[in-house]
Amino acid sequence: MDEEARHHWTLIRTPVGIDWSGRSRYAAAMYFYQKGEMSAEVLEVYRICSRLDAEDPLSVLRRWNIGKDWIGKMTAEDN
Incomplete structure (x- = not known):
């Protein structure tokens, strides 16, 4: 990984609840x-969560039962 x-x-992975964290996560998502x-x-x-710093997009x-591949990738990267 570069x-x-x-x-x-x-x-x-910017923690939920930090000011501007939703925007940081969205920038990385893009x-x-x-x-x-x-x-x-x-x-x-x-994108929807980008203005909601306290909302965890993975949750x-x-x-919504979508993004299983992405959730798996995030989980695999945590290990």
């Missing part, structure tokens, strides 16, 4: 979408 990808993995690693449907959840994806 330095830019590492940087975006850090951003996509990077992963452009790289073909995230679907448009998942990107849309990150929304789980509630």
Whole structure:
């Protein structure tokens, strides 16, 4: 993994509740979408959550039962 990808993995994991965290996660989500690693449907959840710093996009994806591949990728990266 190169330095830019590492940087975006850090951003996509910005903790919920921090000021501007939703926007940081969305910026990283756009990077992963452009790289073909995230679907448009998942990107849309990150867009919706971008103004909601206290909302965890992964929780929304789980509630809406979408983005299983992305959730799996996030879980795998945590291990």
